[in-house]
Amino acid sequence: MSCINIAKKAAARAAVDRHVKSGNIIGIGSGSTVVFAVERLAERVSKEALKVKCVPTSFQARQLVIQHNLPLTDLEIHPELDICIDGADEVDSQMNLIKGGGGCLLQEKIVASCSKKLVIIADYTKDSQKLGDQYKKGIPIEVSPIAFVPIQNRIQKLYGGKVELRMAVNKAGPVITDSGNFILDWREFNQDINWNEINTELLLMPGIVDTGLFIQMASISYFGLADGSFKSRECL
Numbered sequence: 041m042s043c044i045n046i047a048k049k050a051a052a053r054a055a056v057d058r059h060v061k062s063g064n065i066i067g068i069g070s071g072s073t074v075v076f077a078v079e080r081l082a083e084r085v086s087k088e089a090l091k092v093k094c095v096p097t098s099f100q101a102r103q104l105v106i107q108h109n110l111p112l113t114d115l116e117i118h119p120e121l122d123i124c125i126d127g128a129d130e131v132d133s134q135m136n137l138i139k140g141g142g143g144c145l146l147q148e149k150i151v152a153s154c155s156k157k158l159v160i161i162a163d164y165t166k167d168s169q170k171l172g173d174q175y176k177k178g179i180p181i182e183v184s185p186i187a188f189v190p191i192q193n194r195i196q197k198l199y200g201g202k203v204e205l206r207m208a209v210n211k212a213g214p215v216i217t218d219s220g221n222f223i224l225d226w227r228e229f230n231q232d233i234n235w236n237e238i239n240t241e242l243l244l245m246p247g248i249v250d251t252g253l254f255i256q257m258a259s260i261s262y263f264g265l266a267d268g269s270f271k272s273r274e275c276l
């Protein structure tokens with residue numbers, strides 16, 4: 041296993057072992073790190089007869105839950121969750137996150153907002169002082185397809201940097217999210233920005249469905265290290 045995967049697995053196991061209890065309704069995030077969390081959850085369910093129900097945050101998460109024979113539920117049946125376990129593309133020193141590198145952010149944010157606790161699992165490369173220190177692919181912004189050009193122009197004019205439409209791989213045209221929208225990636229932004237203010241301003245722009253900025257939503261982050269150990273950071 042690569043160092044990165046060893047680290048992802050360590051963070052995922054720590055989160056599942058420390059936070060999941062029998063009876064929990066759990067939000068299942070998206071991405072490659074969450075795969076290790078679902079594996080560990082399935083292991084605990086079979087070994088400890090742990091009773092849990094899972095709310096997926098994406099098509100990928102739903103498939104993962106189904107493949108591991110974990111009980112599925114949704115926000116209509118369980119609008120309040122005990123915990124949501126999810127990955128991140130970057131975590132800053134204030135526990136602000138960039139998410140959506142894999143195209144999932146809207147459903148992740150909704151499920152996280154319904155959870156008592158958002159637990160982030162990530163490898164050591166995601167642990168930053170400031171957003172943009174290490175993650176260079178930009179801040180994902182989910183937009184209604186008809187609005188992508190006006191939003192692109194408005195963000196560049198107001199805040200600078202470069203905003204690009206995310207293009208699909210193995211399909212002509214843009215990435216379409218699980219909710220049928222486009223994704224803009226905002227790169228080369230000013231890192232000393234007040235993310236809370238900017239996020240609020242972005243969310244007020246008609247056409248922006250949501251942003252990959254998760255401001256002060258996470259309760260704790262687990263960062264796996266290359267040797268299989270981990271460290272954690274809690275929200276102050």
Ligand SMILES: O=C[C@H](O)[C@H](O)[C@H](O)COP(=O)(O)O
Binds near residue numbers: 069071072127128141
């Ligand atoms: O769109 C994807 C999600 O926000 C992921 O949670 C995030 O990109 C982290 O994914 P990974 O665990 O693969 O680094």
